[in-house]
Amino acid sequence: MKKYFKLDEWNILEEGFDPEYNEVSESIFSIGNGCMGQRANFEEKFSGSSLQGSYIAGVYYPDKTRVGWWKNGYPEYFAKVLNSTNWIGIDIKINDEILDLAKCTVKDFKRILNMKEGYLERIFTAILSNKNEIKVHSKRFLSMTRGEIGAIKYSVTPLNFNGKLEITPYLDGDIINSDSNYDEKFWDEVSKTVKPYEGHVMLKTKKLDFNICTYMSYELTKNSENITAEPSIFENEKYISNTVTVDCNKNDEIILYKYVANTSSRYYAIDKLVEKTQKLCTKAKKDGFDVLLKEQAEAWDEKWKESDIIIEGDVAAQQAIRFNIFQLNQTYTGEDERLNIGPKGFTGEKYGGSTYWDTEAYCLPFYLSTADEKVAKNLLLYRYKQLDKAIQNAEKLGFNNGAALYPMVTMNGEECHNEWEITFEEIHRNGAIAYAIYNYINYTGDKSYLGEYGLDVLVAISRFWSQRVNFSKAKNKYVMLGVTGPNEYDNNINNNWYTNRIASWTLEYTIQVINYLNENEPNILAELKEKLNFKDDEITKWQDIINNMYYPFDEELGIFLQQDGYLDKEQILVKDLDKKHLPINQNWSWDRILRSCFIKQADVLQGLYLLEHEYNLDTIKRNFEFYEPRTVHESSLSPCIHAILAAEIGNYDKAYEMYLRTSRLDLDNYNNDTCDGCHTTSMAGTWMSVIYGFGGLRVRNNKLILNPFIPEHWTSYSFKVMFRGALLKVNVTKAGIKIFNESNTEVAFLIYDKDYTLKNKGQLNIPR
Amino acid sequence: MKKYFKLDEWNILEEGFDPEYNEVSESIFSIGNGCMGQRANFEEKFSGSSLQGSYIAGVYYPDKTRVGWWKNGYPEYFAKVLNSTNWIGIDIKINDEILDLAKCTVKDFKRILNMKEGYLERIFTAILSNKNEIKVHSKRFLSMTRGEIGAIKYSVTPLNFNGKLEITPYLDGDIINSDSNYDEKFWDEVSKTVKPYEGHVMLKTKKLDFNICTYMSYELTKNSENITAEPSIFENEKYISNTVTVDCNKNDEIILYKYVANTSSRYYAIDKLVEKTQKLCTKAKKDGFDVLLKEQAEAWDEKWKESDIIIEGDVAAQQAIRFNIFQLNQTYTGEDERLNIGPKGFTGEKYGGSTYWDTEAYCLPFYLSTADEKVAKNLLLYRYKQLDKAIQNAEKLGFNNGAALYPMVTMNGEECHNEWEITFEEIHRNGAIAYAIYNYINYTGDKSYLGEYGLDVLVAISRFWSQRVNFSKAKNKYVMLGVTGPNEYDNNINNNWYTNRIASWTLEYTIQVINYLNENEPNILAELKEKLNFKDDEITKWQDIINNMYYPFDEELGIFLQQDGYLDKEQILVKDLDKKHLPINQNWSWDRILRSCFIKQADVLQGLYLLEHEYNLDTIKRNFEFYEPRTVHESSLSPCIHAILAAEIGNYDKAYEMYLRTSRLDLDNYNNDTCDGCHTTSMAGTWMSVIYGFGGLRVRNNKLILNPFIPEHWTSYSFKVMFRGALLKVNVTKAGIKIFNESNTEVAFLIYDKDYTLKNKGQLNIPR
Structure with a gap:
C-alpha cells in the first residue's frame, strides 16, 4: 500500500x-x-x-x-x-x-x-x-x-x-x-x-x-x-x-x-x-x-449536488469518497440503456466485457440514490432486453422451457467468459439480477415495472433455478450441486448457502409478484402468462422447492455453512496467517487456496446483507463473527459488504477499517494492480459503506430508514440521497443528525426506530 | 463405430x-x-x-x-x-x-x-x-x-x-x-x-x-x-x-x-x-x-514369441489383440530409462508429454509379463530419476520436507499440464507410482529394488500424502479435500474414496517396506534414513492417518462412495439415458457433466482392482453392480478395469462386452477421435483384459495364480507370460487349461485354487 x-x-x-x-x-x-x-x-x-x-x-x-x-x-x-x-x-x-x-x-x-x-x-x-x-x-x-x-x-x-x-x-x-x-x-x-x-x-x-x-x-x-x-x-x-x-x-x-x-x-x-x-x-x-x-x-x-459526500476531520477519507463518486459518474450516466458499467470503467481494458453481476449487486444502489430513477431503470432494462440471449445461453447448457441464465460477463447479452467454474457455475449472478428488480421497486415504489418488464425476467430466472436444483433422496431435500459462490476461492461446490438462498428467494419473490399482479393488474398478468406459456403448476413446483430447499447449517456454531463440508477444512484465521502468505492469490497455488478455509469475498455475508430483513441481529452477528476472520478480502467487492454488516451489528471499528480498505483501494494501490485500471464497480460499494454502513440507510415499507453513526475521529459527514422525487441532505455529527429536504416532496422516515415526516424544504434535527 | x-x-x-x-x-x-x-x-x-x-x-x-x-x-x-x-x-x-x-x-x-x-x-x-x-x-x-x-x-x-x-x-x-x-x-x-x-x-x-x-x-x-x-x-x-x-x-x-x-x-x-x-x-x-x-x-x-495372444474362433478379437500388442511393442522397448510411453505413442502429437499415470496403472503389467524384468524396472527408474523434480513440484504447491508430487504430464520430470483441476488436484497419480513399486516387487520378487531405489520414492510420496490430508474436527477423521479422482467427470471434490484409499495404502506399504529393510538390510535403511532426513515420528504420524482416514461409505447400499455427497446427485443409469446424449463429453456442457452421477472411468472400481486382495468378492460385486451402470467409459482406460472386475465376480458377459470395447477402440474408431492418433496406453489395458480378466492371472505370495474362463464363442485362446525367468504359454479351451513351461525355470501356480508346480519345459493339463 x-x-x-x-x-x-x-x-x-x-x-x-x-x-x-x-x-x-x-x-x-x-x-x-x-x-x-x-x-x-x-x-x-x-x-x-x-x-x-x-x-x-x-x-x-x-x-x-x-x-x-x-x-x-x-x-x-x-x-x-x-x-x-x-x-x-x-x-x-x-x-x-x-x-x-x-x-x-x-x-x-x-x-x-x-x-x-x-x-x-x-x-x-x-x-x-x-x-x-x-x-x-x-x-x-x-x-x-x-x-x-x-x-x-x-x-x-x-x-x-x-x-x-x-x-x-x-x-x-x-x-x-x-x-x-x-x-x-x-x-x-x-x-x-x-x-x-x-x-x-x-x-x-x-x-x-x-x-x-x-x-x-x-x-x-x-x-x-x-x-x-x-x-x-x-x-x-x-x-x-x-x-x-x-x-x-x-x-x-x-x-x-x-x-x-x-x-x-x-x-x-x-x-x-x-x-x-x-x-x-x-x-x-x-x-x-x-x-x-x-x-x-x-x-x-x-x-x-446530487451525489456528494462531505467528510469533515479526515482528508484521506474525504478525498477517497469523492474519487469513488467521481469515477462512477464518469463511467455511467444512465442515458443509454444499451450501456453498462464495466469493472474497470474507462480506465483499462482488463477483464473485457462491460457487465458483471457487480452492476446489480453493487452499482445499482448508488445510481438509485444519486440519480434520477430512469438511470437505475435503464440498468434493469439492459438485462430485460438481453433476456432472449440469457434463455439461449441456458438452452446451450441443457435447460429448457424459457429458463434463463444471464451471462457472467457480457457486452451484448451473450456469455463471453471462459472459465468453466465461473462461466457455468457462478450462477448466483442470476439471483442478483432478480434481486435488483426487487431493490428497484422497493426503493422507487415503481410497481408498474413489474408487469411491464419485471415478471418476464423473474419467471425466466425462476425457471432456471427450478431446473437447476435436484431432489436428493439422501438428504430428502432439494440440493444445488456444482456451483461457485461469490467466494471464488472455492469451485464446483455443493449447496452454497448463498446460492441456495438467493435461488429460493427468487422463487418466493416471483410468486409474490405474480400474486401482486393477480390482485392489481390481472389483465396484464393474463397476457404475460400466455406470452410466457406459464402454467400454474410451475408455482406448485416452486413452492415445493421453497419448502424443501436444503441449507447447510451448523447447529453447534449456529451459523449457515458456506457450503457442504466447509467445516472439514482446516480452520485457520487470517490474523494467524504469516503475512508473507498474503495476498494468497499471489502466493499460493490455486489448489491450496481452494482447500483452505479462506474466503475471497463476502459469501454467506453477501446473502445476509441482501436479505438482512429476514434475519435477526443475533444471526447476522454470529455469522459475521465466524466468517469475517476467515475472509481475506482479495476481491475489491468484499470490504464494503463487511463494512455495512459490521455497522449493522454495532462493530463500528471494523466498519471503519473496512471502509478505509474499500475507499482508498486504488488511490493507495492496495492490491498492487491499479496499473491495469481502477476497480470502478467496487467504488459503488465504497459509497454503500458510507450510506448503508455509517448512515444505516435502508428502505422498508416505503419509508427511508436511517441509523447513522459517526466514526470516532470524524467531525461530521454529510451525504445526499434522492428518494422518490425528494433530494435529501443528511448531516451527521457526534451531536446528532440533521436532515434537509431540498425538494418539494414530503418524505417519511424511520430514524433510530422513530417515525418522522419531513415536509418540503424542511429540516429535521435529531440529537443522538 | x-x-x-x-x-x-x-x-x-x-x-x-x-x-x-x-x-x-x-x-x-x-x-x-x-x-x-x-x-x-x-x-x-x-x-x-x-x-x-x-x-x-x-x-x-x-x-x-x-x-x-x-x-x-x-x-x-x-x-x-x-x-x-x-x-x-x-x-x-x-x-x-x-x-x-x-x-x-x-x-x-x-x-x-x-x-x-x-x-x-x-x-x-x-x-x-x-x-x-x-x-x-x-x-x-x-x-x-x-x-x-x-x-x-x-x-x-x-x-x-x-x-x-x-x-x-x-x-x-x-x-x-x-x-x-x-x-x-x-x-x-x-x-x-x-x-x-x-x-x-x-x-x-x-x-x-x-x-x-x-x-x-x-x-x-x-x-x-x-x-x-x-x-x-x-x-x-x-x-x-x-x-x-x-x-x-x-x-x-x-x-x-x-x-x-x-x-x-x-x-x-x-x-x-x-x-x-x-x-x-x-x-x-x-x-x-x-x-x-x-x-x-x-x-x-x-x-x-514373448507376447503373442492367440484367439481361435473370433478373427475380430484376434486381430484386435495383436494390433494392441503390436502398437505397444512399437512404442516402448525398455532399453532407455529416459523414455516412456506417451498416450498416443508415435501415432499423433495430441496431449503432448510422454508420461501420464497410464504408464504405472496400465502399461507396467504388460511389460512385466511380456518382456525382460529390466524393461519394467526401467519404467520405475524413470520416476526414480525424476524424484528431485517431483519434490520441487510439490514445493511449488506449498509442501515441504521432501514431499513429492509427481507431475500429471511430463517429458523430463517437470509438470507441464495446465488445467488446475487436473494439474494440481488429480494427485492420485502419486498413488499409482507408489503402487507400481509394489507391483514390480510382487511380480518379480526383486526386493533389492526397495533399498536401492524404491524407498526414496515411497517416503517422498508418503510425505506428500501426510501433508495433503488434514484433520477434520467435524468428522474427527483425516480428510482429503479438493481433489479430482480418476473419474475426471467431477472436479475439486472432497474425500474421493480412491484417492483416500491409495494414499493410506501408500503409507501402509511404505511402513511395511521400512520394516522389511529394518529386518533384512538394516545398514541400507540406516543410510537411507540419514540421506532422507527421516525421523521415526513420521511413521507415528502416518500410522495415525492410516488408523483415522475417512472413507465415504453408504451403509444402506454397502458401497464405498466415490466422494462426499455422491448420493446427492440425481441417480440415473446410463442405459436410461437417451442415446442422443452420448457421449456426454460431446453433447453436454461441462457443468452438466460435473453435476451428473455419470462416471468417465473406473474410480472406486480402480481402487478395488488395484487392492483387490484386500476386499472380499461380495464387496467387489456390490460396488461393481452399483458403479458399472453409472459409468460411461468415455476414457479409453475404463473398460479394461471393468472387464477384469466383471471376470472376477463371474459376470463373463460383461467382461467380454468390456473387452470388445477396449480392444477395437481404435480399429473401429469407437470414440471418433482416432484421427488424432491411437490410444496407445489403453492398449495395455486391453492386454490386461485378456490376461488378468479372462485368464485371471495374479501374483500373490510369489505364486502365479490363474483362474481362466473362455468367452462363449471362442474356441480357444493362448497367451504367453514371463514370470521370474520362466516363459509360459497358457492355452485355454472349453475343456480346460494347458500350460507349457518353455523355459528351464520351475514355477509354482495356484490354478482354480489348487497348487501346482511346473518344472522346466514341462506341461500342465488341467480340465475344467
Missing part, C-alpha cells in the same frame, strides 16, 4: 514524476463522460512505461476465445473493451529534439485531477538533452454536456532559449489492445482526411462493423495572439497530423487548443458519420475552450 | 481409398521401433486431408503455456511431442504431372500393416489426369534391430504408356506441429548437404537445443538393373532433394530404395552427429533392403 498521491479534499495530486508509477497514475487520473473515457496518457510522446487506453462506450470486439483446454459450452469469443483512436496526441519538438519525459530531466511535475470541475491538468518543466528548458501546462477534459467532445489546452513556454518549436497535433488509429488474445489488431481504416488545422480518421472493427469517426481541429496562439502559419500535413495508415513550426523567444507562451469529436455508428448512420463528427467538432472549436470548460464545471456542480 | 478395416489375423487391411478416412488410417497404420515412429503418411505428395507426423523418442519442445485464465502454480510450458523431419518423402512426376492421390483416380488401393513381420505396405493403381496409368507398390519399416534406420521400397510401373518418370526423394525439415500453442515453428536448420544419391539435414530445436540429423541415401533400379543417371540436386531451407529422370516403357518396373538414418544429440555428440548418421545410413544401404527386412521379421518373431 503506497501513499503516493497527496491528500486534498477536491483534487488528486501527483507531485514529482515517478516513471515506474506512471501506469498507476494513468489509471487514477483517467477521465470519462459516460460516452467515452481514457487513461491519463500524456499528450506528448512518452517512451516510458505506459498503457495506452482510449475507449468508446459500447464499442467492443469479439476476440476469439483462448483457452488451454476446451470445455463443452465455452463461448466462441470474449467481448473485449476496445482501445480506439488516440486523439490526444501532440508531438512537441524543441530545436529538433522531441519532448519525451522518459528522455529528459523533469522538474516541478504536477498532475492534478480536478474532481470538482472535472478536468485533468499537468504542469512540469522539462530540461532536454540539448539543455533547452521548457515549461508545459496542459488541461484536458471530456465534456459531460457534449458526449462526443474532448478538448485540450496545451501550453509550452521556453524558459532559457530562443528557438524553434514544432507542434504536431495528430490522430492515430493504429492501435492495439494489450489484452488481445492472439496479438491481432482490431481496426481497419475506412477513410481519413487531413487539411491545415483539421482532419479526421474513420475506422471500423474487423468484426461486427462498429464504425467510429474522430475529427480534430485546433488553433494556436503565441502570447495570446493567433498563429496562422501554414502547417505541413502528413498522413499514414490510420494516421493524420499537422505540424506547425513556431519561432519563439524565451518566456513566449505558445498554446495549442485541440478539439476532438468522437462518434460511432451506434448513434449515427455510417454514411453521415464524418459530416456529423465534423459539425460537432467545429461547433466545439467555435465555442472555444473556456466556454466548454465552464459548461464542464457547471455539469459537475450538478452531479455533486 | 465403423467397420472400415478388413478382418485378418495378422494384418490390418484397408481396401479401397477413402480420403475422408485417411487421418484415421494414418494413425492405425503407424509404425515405430521404440526409438522413433511415424504416422502412415504417404511417401508421394498428398494434398488431401492428412496429419503429418514423424517423431523421435525423447525429443520434445517446451511450448509456452496457453491458458485463458492464469492460475498460480501453472507451469510455464507444455512439453510437446515434436514433429520432426519428413524423411519418407518421394515426389513422383509422370510426364510432368505430379502423383497426388487427392487429384487422380485411385484403383485397387490396399494399405496393409503386416504385424507379423513389422512393415507397412501399400499397393494401388493411379490414373492421372493425363490418362497415364501407373501401379505403385511401397513397403516401409522402422528397423527394430537398428533403432535409427528406416527403409522404403517404392516401386512404380507404367501400365498404359511409355514416357518420362521423375522421382524425387527428399528430406524436409520445414515442419510444423499442428499442436503448437502459438503457431510457431519449433526447428532451426543447423546444416545440410546434398549430393547425387545422398544428403542430410540437421536441425535443432529453438529451445533446449535438441539436435537431430537425418541422412538419406537411395538407389534406383529399372527392371532390376541399377540406374546410374546423374540426378539434379536441389536445396532449400531445411530441405534437400535429388531428382532422377527415367525414361520408361509400359510395364517397366522402376524401384526406388530409400534408406534413412535419424539420430539425435540425446545419444551422440553434436559435432559427430552428421558423420555418425551417414555411417549408419551407408551401412544400411550396403546391407540392402531385403537384409533389413529379414532382420525385421526375425525381430518381430522374437517379440511375438
Whole structure:
C-alpha cells in the first residue's frame, strides 16, 4: 500500500514524476463522460512505461476465445473493451529534439485531477538533452454536456532559449489492445482526411462493423495572439497530423487548443458519420475552450449536488469518497440503456466485457440514490432486453422451457467468459439480477415495472433455478450441486448457502409478484402468462422447492455453512496467517487456496446483507463473527459488504477499517494492480459503506430508514440521497443528525426506530 | 463405430481409398521401433486431408503455456511431442504431372500393416489426369534391430504408356506441429548437404537445443538393373532433394530404395552427429533392403514369441489383440530409462508429454509379463530419476520436507499440464507410482529394488500424502479435500474414496517396506534414513492417518462412495439415458457433466482392482453392480478395469462386452477421435483384459495364480507370460487349461485354487 498521491479534499495530486508509477497514475487520473473515457496518457510522446487506453462506450470486439483446454459450452469469443483512436496526441519538438519525459530531466511535475470541475491538468518543466528548458501546462477534459467532445489546452513556454518549436497535433488509429488474445489488431481504416488545422480518421472493427469517426481541429496562439502559419500535413495508415513550426523567444507562451469529436455508428448512420463528427467538432472549436470548460464545471456542480459526500476531520477519507463518486459518474450516466458499467470503467481494458453481476449487486444502489430513477431503470432494462440471449445461453447448457441464465460477463447479452467454474457455475449472478428488480421497486415504489418488464425476467430466472436444483433422496431435500459462490476461492461446490438462498428467494419473490399482479393488474398478468406459456403448476413446483430447499447449517456454531463440508477444512484465521502468505492469490497455488478455509469475498455475508430483513441481529452477528476472520478480502467487492454488516451489528471499528480498505483501494494501490485500471464497480460499494454502513440507510415499507453513526475521529459527514422525487441532505455529527429536504416532496422516515415526516424544504434535527 | 478395416489375423487391411478416412488410417497404420515412429503418411505428395507426423523418442519442445485464465502454480510450458523431419518423402512426376492421390483416380488401393513381420505396405493403381496409368507398390519399416534406420521400397510401373518418370526423394525439415500453442515453428536448420544419391539435414530445436540429423541415401533400379543417371540436386531451407529422370516403357518396373538414418544429440555428440548418421545410413544401404527386412521379421518373431495372444474362433478379437500388442511393442522397448510411453505413442502429437499415470496403472503389467524384468524396472527408474523434480513440484504447491508430487504430464520430470483441476488436484497419480513399486516387487520378487531405489520414492510420496490430508474436527477423521479422482467427470471434490484409499495404502506399504529393510538390510535403511532426513515420528504420524482416514461409505447400499455427497446427485443409469446424449463429453456442457452421477472411468472400481486382495468378492460385486451402470467409459482406460472386475465376480458377459470395447477402440474408431492418433496406453489395458480378466492371472505370495474362463464363442485362446525367468504359454479351451513351461525355470501356480508346480519345459493339463 503506497501513499503516493497527496491528500486534498477536491483534487488528486501527483507531485514529482515517478516513471515506474506512471501506469498507476494513468489509471487514477483517467477521465470519462459516460460516452467515452481514457487513461491519463500524456499528450506528448512518452517512451516510458505506459498503457495506452482510449475507449468508446459500447464499442467492443469479439476476440476469439483462448483457452488451454476446451470445455463443452465455452463461448466462441470474449467481448473485449476496445482501445480506439488516440486523439490526444501532440508531438512537441524543441530545436529538433522531441519532448519525451522518459528522455529528459523533469522538474516541478504536477498532475492534478480536478474532481470538482472535472478536468485533468499537468504542469512540469522539462530540461532536454540539448539543455533547452521548457515549461508545459496542459488541461484536458471530456465534456459531460457534449458526449462526443474532448478538448485540450496545451501550453509550452521556453524558459532559457530562443528557438524553434514544432507542434504536431495528430490522430492515430493504429492501435492495439494489450489484452488481445492472439496479438491481432482490431481496426481497419475506412477513410481519413487531413487539411491545415483539421482532419479526421474513420475506422471500423474487423468484426461486427462498429464504425467510429474522430475529427480534430485546433488553433494556436503565441502570447495570446493567433498563429496562422501554414502547417505541413502528413498522413499514414490510420494516421493524420499537422505540424506547425513556431519561432519563439524565451518566456513566449505558445498554446495549442485541440478539439476532438468522437462518434460511432451506434448513434449515427455510417454514411453521415464524418459530416456529423465534423459539425460537432467545429461547433466545439467555435465555442472555444473556456466556454466548454465552464459548461464542464457547471455539469459537475450538478452531479455533486446530487451525489456528494462531505467528510469533515479526515482528508484521506474525504478525498477517497469523492474519487469513488467521481469515477462512477464518469463511467455511467444512465442515458443509454444499451450501456453498462464495466469493472474497470474507462480506465483499462482488463477483464473485457462491460457487465458483471457487480452492476446489480453493487452499482445499482448508488445510481438509485444519486440519480434520477430512469438511470437505475435503464440498468434493469439492459438485462430485460438481453433476456432472449440469457434463455439461449441456458438452452446451450441443457435447460429448457424459457429458463434463463444471464451471462457472467457480457457486452451484448451473450456469455463471453471462459472459465468453466465461473462461466457455468457462478450462477448466483442470476439471483442478483432478480434481486435488483426487487431493490428497484422497493426503493422507487415503481410497481408498474413489474408487469411491464419485471415478471418476464423473474419467471425466466425462476425457471432456471427450478431446473437447476435436484431432489436428493439422501438428504430428502432439494440440493444445488456444482456451483461457485461469490467466494471464488472455492469451485464446483455443493449447496452454497448463498446460492441456495438467493435461488429460493427468487422463487418466493416471483410468486409474490405474480400474486401482486393477480390482485392489481390481472389483465396484464393474463397476457404475460400466455406470452410466457406459464402454467400454474410451475408455482406448485416452486413452492415445493421453497419448502424443501436444503441449507447447510451448523447447529453447534449456529451459523449457515458456506457450503457442504466447509467445516472439514482446516480452520485457520487470517490474523494467524504469516503475512508473507498474503495476498494468497499471489502466493499460493490455486489448489491450496481452494482447500483452505479462506474466503475471497463476502459469501454467506453477501446473502445476509441482501436479505438482512429476514434475519435477526443475533444471526447476522454470529455469522459475521465466524466468517469475517476467515475472509481475506482479495476481491475489491468484499470490504464494503463487511463494512455495512459490521455497522449493522454495532462493530463500528471494523466498519471503519473496512471502509478505509474499500475507499482508498486504488488511490493507495492496495492490491498492487491499479496499473491495469481502477476497480470502478467496487467504488459503488465504497459509497454503500458510507450510506448503508455509517448512515444505516435502508428502505422498508416505503419509508427511508436511517441509523447513522459517526466514526470516532470524524467531525461530521454529510451525504445526499434522492428518494422518490425528494433530494435529501443528511448531516451527521457526534451531536446528532440533521436532515434537509431540498425538494418539494414530503418524505417519511424511520430514524433510530422513530417515525418522522419531513415536509418540503424542511429540516429535521435529531440529537443522538 | 465403423467397420472400415478388413478382418485378418495378422494384418490390418484397408481396401479401397477413402480420403475422408485417411487421418484415421494414418494413425492405425503407424509404425515405430521404440526409438522413433511415424504416422502412415504417404511417401508421394498428398494434398488431401492428412496429419503429418514423424517423431523421435525423447525429443520434445517446451511450448509456452496457453491458458485463458492464469492460475498460480501453472507451469510455464507444455512439453510437446515434436514433429520432426519428413524423411519418407518421394515426389513422383509422370510426364510432368505430379502423383497426388487427392487429384487422380485411385484403383485397387490396399494399405496393409503386416504385424507379423513389422512393415507397412501399400499397393494401388493411379490414373492421372493425363490418362497415364501407373501401379505403385511401397513397403516401409522402422528397423527394430537398428533403432535409427528406416527403409522404403517404392516401386512404380507404367501400365498404359511409355514416357518420362521423375522421382524425387527428399528430406524436409520445414515442419510444423499442428499442436503448437502459438503457431510457431519449433526447428532451426543447423546444416545440410546434398549430393547425387545422398544428403542430410540437421536441425535443432529453438529451445533446449535438441539436435537431430537425418541422412538419406537411395538407389534406383529399372527392371532390376541399377540406374546410374546423374540426378539434379536441389536445396532449400531445411530441405534437400535429388531428382532422377527415367525414361520408361509400359510395364517397366522402376524401384526406388530409400534408406534413412535419424539420430539425435540425446545419444551422440553434436559435432559427430552428421558423420555418425551417414555411417549408419551407408551401412544400411550396403546391407540392402531385403537384409533389413529379414532382420525385421526375425525381430518381430522374437517379440511375438514373448507376447503373442492367440484367439481361435473370433478373427475380430484376434486381430484386435495383436494390433494392441503390436502398437505397444512399437512404442516402448525398455532399453532407455529416459523414455516412456506417451498416450498416443508415435501415432499423433495430441496431449503432448510422454508420461501420464497410464504408464504405472496400465502399461507396467504388460511389460512385466511380456518382456525382460529390466524393461519394467526401467519404467520405475524413470520416476526414480525424476524424484528431485517431483519434490520441487510439490514445493511449488506449498509442501515441504521432501514431499513429492509427481507431475500429471511430463517429458523430463517437470509438470507441464495446465488445467488446475487436473494439474494440481488429480494427485492420485502419486498413488499409482507408489503402487507400481509394489507391483514390480510382487511380480518379480526383486526386493533389492526397495533399498536401492524404491524407498526414496515411497517416503517422498508418503510425505506428500501426510501433508495433503488434514484433520477434520467435524468428522474427527483425516480428510482429503479438493481433489479430482480418476473419474475426471467431477472436479475439486472432497474425500474421493480412491484417492483416500491409495494414499493410506501408500503409507501402509511404505511402513511395511521400512520394516522389511529394518529386518533384512538394516545398514541400507540406516543410510537411507540419514540421506532422507527421516525421523521415526513420521511413521507415528502416518500410522495415525492410516488408523483415522475417512472413507465415504453408504451403509444402506454397502458401497464405498466415490466422494462426499455422491448420493446427492440425481441417480440415473446410463442405459436410461437417451442415446442422443452420448457421449456426454460431446453433447453436454461441462457443468452438466460435473453435476451428473455419470462416471468417465473406473474410480472406486480402480481402487478395488488395484487392492483387490484386500476386499472380499461380495464387496467387489456390490460396488461393481452399483458403479458399472453409472459409468460411461468415455476414457479409453475404463473398460479394461471393468472387464477384469466383471471376470472376477463371474459376470463373463460383461467382461467380454468390456473387452470388445477396449480392444477395437481404435480399429473401429469407437470414440471418433482416432484421427488424432491411437490410444496407445489403453492398449495395455486391453492386454490386461485378456490376461488378468479372462485368464485371471495374479501374483500373490510369489505364486502365479490363474483362474481362466473362455468367452462363449471362442474356441480357444493362448497367451504367453514371463514370470521370474520362466516363459509360459497358457492355452485355454472349453475343456480346460494347458500350460507349457518353455523355459528351464520351475514355477509354482495356484490354478482354480489348487497348487501346482511346473518344472522346466514341462506341461500342465488341467480340465475344467
